[in-house]
Amino acid sequence: MSDLEPNTPPAPKRQTGRIVGLALLAGLAAGAFGVYVMETRSGNSSVASTCPAKDGLRQALDGAARGEVAAVVPLDQPFDVSTIAFKDGNDQPTSLGAMKGQSLLVNLWATWCAPCRAEMPALDQLERQAGDESFAVVPINIDMGDVAKPKAFYAETNLTALPFFRDETMGVFNDLKKASVAVGLPVTLLVDADGCARAAINGPAHWSSPDALALVDVLKGAGGGLTAAPPQS
Template identity: 35%
Template structure:
């Protein structure tokens, strides 16, 4: 599928994926490098943090939200869909992460991207035992596209200043000791 890109979005997309393909790992990466164990070996960090998108997403009532609402917190931003098998596997660990560490310092933000009806999401959450995560929607994939998300699941780690500092493509156990060590390192900054 080819997605249209406007203005600098194509350049951002190319820079991001070049960094991902080359495994760009410097400044913050040095802090996280010893923590890249187990499934966190797939975590890609950047020499310089990347500005996140300002594209809005919505809640089930249609109210618009943006990533700017989470400034001051470390954000674990997860793009997922109800039809995505790896998403189904990792979602309970994201729920446990939110239950364990969510609050003033850290927030797990799950955004269903693409066509995911509210009944499908509710059924997905019920079957997976998810009770701590928000229901947020990106039905036209505008946020996902603006952040260079091509497949699912993708989890983006965002620092307190609202900048992307790391990304993991594919599923992971987000409440594993390795993942908790990465989140702890980010919240300690």
């Protein structure tokens, strides 16, 4: 069992592509993650652009979503997240598009979200274990207000491997909400090297577990033979 409490319980095998499934509803009922309800205007471009389906990758991700990461669900319609913009640790603008060429685990978090805080050390460990030229963890803090608070959390929690990114406008969250992906925090996307979101999870997971590492290995291998599905006739 994960040391992240409370956690979303492992879900029975689910229909591929359903973001709102039994595991998600159970998490909402149990208070497993903090639901964001405040509306703000998005500061980012639309994420409506679709990406080509890759049935082989979707099936591989679905098969690897087990145990500690069983609530990760492949997206029925992958979408381009390259335009999602935020700031780096030096308060300079950047985007997911600047990271094309790497597979990414993109995690939205806030210091006021208890499950987010609980899973950050595991994300730090994941970056330390799996981060390389082909893969990176991208945690995006969405606290509004002074940047000192999330940066102090990094220092207090000894997060030394994770980079620091921030979007104090919450535009990133609202873009993902409009794309029907984000319903609460934390929310995590698995993004391939082409900048396409391929899977998502709302709620925490034990990201340094063997199950998570196996899932990341599948994502990192997305460029090697897991090709797009043929067009429908």
